[in-house]
Amino acid sequence: MTVINIALVGFGKIAKDQHVPSIGKSEAFHLAATVSRHGTMEGVPAHRDLASLIADQPEVTAVALCTPPQVRYALAREALEAGLDVLLEKPPGATLAEVEDLIALARDRGRVLFATWHSRFAAGVPATKAWLAEREIQRGSITWREDVRRWHPGQTWIWQAGGLGVFDPGINALSILTEILPQSAHLTGADLEFPSNQETPIAARLSFLSGGAPIEVDFDFRQEGPQTWAMNFETNDGVLTLADGGATVSAAGQSLSEGDALASEYDGIYARFARLLAGRESEVDLSPLIHVADAFMLGRRLITDPFVE
Structure with missing residues (x-):
């Protein structure tokens, strides 16, 4: 090699x-x-x-x-x-x-x-995609809440135009969502909370439809203590729960995957890059970024307290 x-x-x-x-x-x-x-x-x-x-x-x-x-x-x-x-x-x-x-x-x-979309390489994503592919999603919810001070200490770029704010972690959830859904989703509404002293949002609530099934999304950069990266999908054959950013998945009471958030995601990225280089192929999926752009287009701008690190 x-x-x-x-x-x-x-x-x-x-x-x-x-x-x-x-x-x-x-x-x-x-x-x-x-x-x-x-x-x-x-x-x-x-x-x-x-x-x-x-x-x-x-x-x-x-x-x-x-x-x-x-x-x-x-x-x-x-x-x-x-x-x-x-x-x-x-x-x-x-x-x-x-x-x-x-x-x-x-x-x-x-x-x-x-x-790259590192969250797509979380341990439980392939099993989640396969399980949902054989079922009808009736509704879903996503809660992606983390502490910006812990994950982006001193990184002022994230609050500047183009830095995405809460969508920097939120796009990880959207990258999983666009990978696992049997049918594509589109945004129907959004509320974006902007600190009065920053150019990007600190929280967002989004509404999607996928094949007629509503999916409600809650992003927040103000979560202290335990961090929450979770998804739930009610289907015609039980409930699927994804936790730890996609590492841990259970469906209809059975475990599909167990692991830690971020574990081996970047190993998967570099394994994929090596395969692309060997085959001289590019891979660029813009669907998560399209959803973020749509949120900025459709979203209602709500002003909240200043953010001070």
Whole structure:
């Protein structure tokens, strides 16, 4: 097996906590460099910009972009134009149009573009999808509540336009939803709560329909104590409950999966990226981001208390 030299572009919390360990366990990849204005990793060549990486380390053939979404487009274009294959952290971009442009550029340059949705690789997602495929969903609910101070400490970009606010974790729930539903869903209404001093929402309540079945969604960035990442679906053959972000699933009283949130999700991402590279195929599913865009289009803007970290 030819080992792929990959660089991490953006070396913040998600890169250190998730990408580095999964690359380290992968037989397909070698972490050959980092690109960051701030972070470095001992024993790994570091660059302050992508141009330096491209000039100094031609052995690097792929990059994983772990920067905030607002700056990812320009970096992805630069990498694709330089002949590199590109993995995009979620969300793949700040707008739908810019990701469509990257899809076209990757196709024209013969490069692999992979837009990742890490929650789809949670242990219980395949079993959930298979179980729901054979049943009629009557209604569903999603509760995705977490503490922004715990998961995004000091990350002011998440409160700036394009940073998505509560939709940064909420899009994880939407990525699971769009993967497991037997029929597609569309948004019918939304309430978005914006702190009076921020540009993105801290909470959101969404209503969807999927094949006539209502699905109610509750996102909140203010949850202290235990975190909640759960889904429930009532069907014609019992209730399915998904917990721990998709790791733990029970259906009609029987366990389909047990595990921990985030465990092995990024291992799955890099295994999938290796397969895409071997087959020279791109994979970019925009459906979770479309739902977020729809929420901003349809949503009622409600002003709430200022957010102060």
